Amino acid sequence: MIDLLSLDQQDMEALAVANGFPKFRGKQLYEWCHKKEIFDYGAMTNLPRDFIAFLEANAVMKRGELITVKTSGQADAVKFLLDFDGALIETVLLRYHTKSGGDRNTLCVSTQAGCAMGCKFCATAKNGLSRNLTTGEIIDQVNFANAYLRQNNSESVSNIVYMGMGEPLANYDAVWRSIGILNHAKNIGMRRITVSTCGLVPAIDRLAAEHAQLTLAVSLHSANDALRQKLMPIAKKYPLDQLMEALNRYMAVTKRRVTIEYALFNRVNDGIKDAEELGLLLEHKGFHVNLIPGNPVAETGLETSPKRRIAAFAAILKEHNIETSIRESKGQDVEGACGQLRANHTNS
Ligand code: SF4
Numbered sequence: 429m430i431d432l433l434s435l436d437q438q439d440m441e442a443l444a445v446a447n448g449f450p451k452f453r454g455k456q457l458y459e460w461c462h463k464k465e466i467f468d469y470g471a472m473t474n475l476p477r478d479f480i481a482f483l484e485a486n487a488v489m490k491r492g493e494l495i496t497v498k499t500s501g502q503a504d505a506v507k508f509l510l511d512f513d514g515a516l517i518e519t520v521l522l523r524y525h526t527k528s529g530g531d532r533n534t535l536c537v538s539t540q541a542g543c544a545m546g547c548k549f550c551a552t553a554k555n556g557l558s559r560n561l562t563t564g565e566i567i568d569q570v571n572f573a574n575a576y577l578r579q580n581n582s583e584s585v586s587n588i589v590y591m592g593m594g595e596p597l598a599n600y601d602a603v604w605r606s607i608g609i610l611n612h613a614k615n616i617g618m619r620r621i622t623v624s625t626c627g628l629v630p631a632i633d634r635l636a637a638e639h640a641q642l643t644l645a646v647s648l649h650s651a652n653d654a655l656r657q658k659l660m661p662i663a664k665k666y667p668l669d670q671l672m673e674a675l676n677r678y679m680a681v682t683k684r685r686v687t688i689e690y691a692l693f694n695r696v697n698d699g700i701k702d703a704e705e706l707g708l709l710l711e712h713k714g715f716h717v718n719l720i721p722g723n724p725v726a727e728t729g730l731e732t733s734p735k736r737r738i739a740a741f742a743a744i745l746k747e748h749n750i751e752t753s754i755r756e757s758k759g760q761d762v763e764g765a766c767g768q769l770r771a772n773h774t775n776s
Pocket of ligand 1: 543544545546547550551552553592593594595626
């Protein structure tokens with residue numbers, strides 16, 4: 429059966445034409461599935477009976493099953509646990525009220541069931557990679573979040589961060605196709621989409637060649653190769669010099685500033701020396717640094733960096749004239765660290 433939620437407009441138009449229907453039927457189908465988020469052929473009122481009969485016989489709109497929804501105290505962080513054919517996936521919605529009175533609803537989507545990258549601080553890494561998610565499974569996370577927001581009289585998802593379970597650039601084709609659908613059908617501007625990577629150099633070059641105006645975020649977590657390799661095994665394959673060259677190429681090609689993500693763990697990577705090394709690596713290159721209080725994950729023994737150490741770290745980056753933000757840590761009470769909700773559900 430054809431998985432309709434994994435198809436973009438061109439695919440649906442091609443499907444219609446290849447099966448003897450006019451091209452515009454594909455566009456209508458695309459609008460029902462991806463714009464209006466209607467998943468019942470019977471409700472697609474402008475489609476003729478013969479096209480619906482063809483779809484019923486040959487295609488499915490494969491949805492995940494909602495297992496749990498957890499909200500934080502103020503309902504500003506909502507975590508969805510979804511089951512896609514036995515693969516448990518989480519997606520986290522962060523809700524902000526902007527100063528202008530509107531809503532900013534940022535969804536952190538997963539791209540793989542599990543992950544092969546083995547980052548030490550990450551619960552998702554624990555059981556390795558089960559499989560890549562399809563484009564439809566990535567898009568369906570947005571469908572579930574939008575349904576929740578509609579029920580709560582809120583505007584739909586406005587921003588996407590590919591920072592949930594999995595390494596997005598290790599599932600490149602499905603991720604890139606999902607970006608196209610989000611941008612085109614769900615009206616999420618490229619500049620409101622962030623793709624986060626642990627530093628897969630060839631895929632960074634491939635993404636640069638797309639000339640997309642999205643934001644690339646790179647998890648660095650140390651400016652020292654030896655320490656970075658301990659925290660992130662992928663750094664053995666792509667050491668800092670190779671990664672920094674790729675990021676410089678990326679910025680030169682796309683003219684977009686790259687965000688450096690740096691999770692701070694108490695007395696592991698949050699000292700003065702660590703900050704100085706990071707300052708020297710990044711100064712005069714136009715990066716933006718996000719400092720993130722590292723989420724404690726019980727089985728790793730890593731602890732969140734205290735606020736005063738984070739402030740001291742940020743002050744050193746400022747001395748190096750590096751634009752730095754300290755990320756507000758939302759959603760810890762819904763187990764906001766990647767992979768934790770799934771891990772707890774599996775263990776219970
Ligand atoms: S932090 Fe991201 S890339 Fe690293 S193991 Fe976890 S999910 Fe994979």
